[in-house]
Amino acid sequence: MIQTIRKALARIEARLVPEWRSWWRAWSMRLAALAALIVTYLAAAPDALSAALNALPADVRATLPAWIGPALFVVLFFARYWNQQKDAGRG
Secondary structure (H helix, E strand, O other): OHHHHHHHHHHHHHHEOOOHHHHHHOHHHHHHHHHHHHHHHHHHOHHHHHHHHHOOOHHHHHOOOOOHHHHHHHHHHHHHHEOOOOOOOOO
16 A cells, blocks of 8 residues: 555656745745635634625625635646646647
8 A cells, every 4th residue: 555655656746847845935835825824714714704705796705615715725736836848749
């Protein structure tokens, strides 16, 4: 089982850019993490979330799911550090 996990991690690491360990230095990642923290706080404090959502128009409020912040953080992380050069010939 451990051997399988190591193989999987090695395959993932081979697809990342060489500087992936310095992700925390990128300002875009810091801002994305801040956005995720704000959304997490708002989800943990229902009164603050309710007040923030009530300040928005109804049509905007209907289009903002609660998971948008954490999902945005994950998407930004993989979009920034996925080595796309190898995939350029595909599709």
